[in-house]
Amino acid sequence: MDQANSLRQMVSTRTSQLKRQISPQKTKSKGKEPPRVFSITSGKGGVGKTNIAGNLAVAFTELGKNVVIFDADLGLANIDIIFNVHPPYNISNVISGEKKLAEIMVEVTPGIRIIPAGSGFANLTYLTDGQKLNLLTEFDEIGDKIDIFIIDTGAGISSNVLYFNLAADDCILIATPEPTSITDAYAMTKVMSQQHNTKHFKLLVNMVENVEEAKKVYKNLVNAADKFLHDVVIEYLGYIPYDNSLKMSVRNRTPVMKMYPDSASSKSIKKIAGDLIKSARRFDSDGNIKFFFKRYIEERLSHGSNI
Numbered sequence: 287m288d289q290a291n292s293l294r295q296m297v298s299t300r301t302s303q304l305k306r307q308i309s310p311q312k313t314k315s316k317g318k319e320p321p322r323v324f325s326i327t328s329g330k331g332g333v334g335k336t337n338i339a340g341n342l343a344v345a346f347t348e349l350g351k352n353v354v355i356f357d358a359d360l361g362l363a364n365i366d367i368i369f370n371v372h373p374p375y376n377i378s379n380v381i382s383g384e385k386k387l388a389e390i391m392v393e394v395t396p397g398i399r400i401i402p403a404g405s406g407f408a409n410l411t412y413l414t415d416g417q418k419l420n421l422l423t424e425f426d427e428i429g430d431k432i433d434i435f436i437i438d439t440g441a442g443i444s445s446n447v448l449y450f451n452l453a454a455d456d457c458i459l460i461a462t463p464e465p466t467s468i469t470d471a472y473a474m475t476k477v478m479s480q481q482h483n484t485k486h487f488k489l490l491v492n493m494v495e496n497v498e499e500a501k502k503v504y505k506n507l508v509n510a511a512d513k514f515l516h517d518v519v520i521e522y523l524g525y526i527p528y529d530n531s532l533k534m535s536v537r538n539r540t541p542v543m544k545m546y547p548d549s550a551s552s553k554s555i556k557k558i559a560g561d562l563i564k565s566a567r568r569f570d571s572d573g574n575i576k577f578f579f580k581r582y583i584e585e586r587l588s589h590g591s592n593i
């Protein structure tokens with residue numbers, strides 16, 4: 287058996303195990319659903335993804351949820367900065383096999399753990415099969431203790447960003463009123479729908495003056511999608527106003543939800559977090575299977591790729 291075949295078999299065995307683990311009866315008897323996976327993504331950088339990921343996480347904990355934020359962006363303004371922590375290890379140490387995923391995760395505030403970014407993730411395609419399989423198992427093992435898993439993807443349509451979006455139950459697309467942000471958001475929906483069969487998006491408009499401006503951004507994006515991409519559904523999730531309190535909190539390395547809980551941006555974030563929790567979980571065609579590495583590997587296998 288060649289290497290790809292044997293890996294395929296291992297993944298398939300692992301997949302059946304996972305499916306059994308989360309079969310409806312089992313899930314019911316444990317009283318615990320698999321975590322919801324939200325990706326926070328954008329076509330353009332600097333639109334507020336990392337702040338939104340961190341602050342949504344705080345809002346989720348206020349609703350009694352256990353959250354993990356996976357920093358999948360190698361950019362400069364990372365999630366650890368938002369929470370003012372200096373993690374000693376990162377995902378690269380897991381990829382190299384030195385550490386378990388549970389060992390590199392850092393609790394930044396009660397109910398929120400982060401998985402710090404590492405250069406090992408610069409290009410997923412460079413990981414060896416063994417490394418991918420190891421990660422698959424690692425992510426699977428932490429799944430039971432999490433209610434919500436947030437992936438802060440980088441910006442743009444690189445293959446990493448696309449795969450993280452593909453892996454999420456819900457892809458939350460961030461745009462601002464800037465024209466380039468809207469065209470880049472459109473490009474993201476186009477590539478995701480045409481190359482990865484992802485048709486559902488939730489749009490969150492950041493840094494707006496008022497609701498009218500947010501709705502205008504939504505309309506522009508939907509008009510373009512309706513015209514050129516026939517089967518894409520973009521839901522309006524809400525907006526966050528441009529808010530100096532948020533800027534101040536960034537400077538203080540504290541999430542605005544903690545520093546200024548009554549600010550306009552915090553109020554919007556709270557509402558959005560509540561709406562997200564209430565929103566129906568989207569099930570993919572292969573059921574509510576958990577965790578994205580498995581989906582990543584399966585997708586590669588289904589394309590006949592040597593993963």
Ligand SMILES: Nc1ncnc2c1ncn2[C@@H]1O[C@H](COP(=O)(O)OP(=O)(O)O)[C@@H](O)[C@H]1O
Binds near residue numbers: 332
């Ligand atoms: N709602 C907002 N109001 C005011 N400034 C904002 C808002 N959202 C983001 N910003 C500013 O934009 C900067 C970039 O945000 P960040 O979350 O790092 O974006 P990204 O992760 O998309 O690159 C922040 O440091 C902050 O100064």
Ligand SMILES: [Mg+2]
Binds near residue numbers: 364
């Ligand atoms: Mg960021």
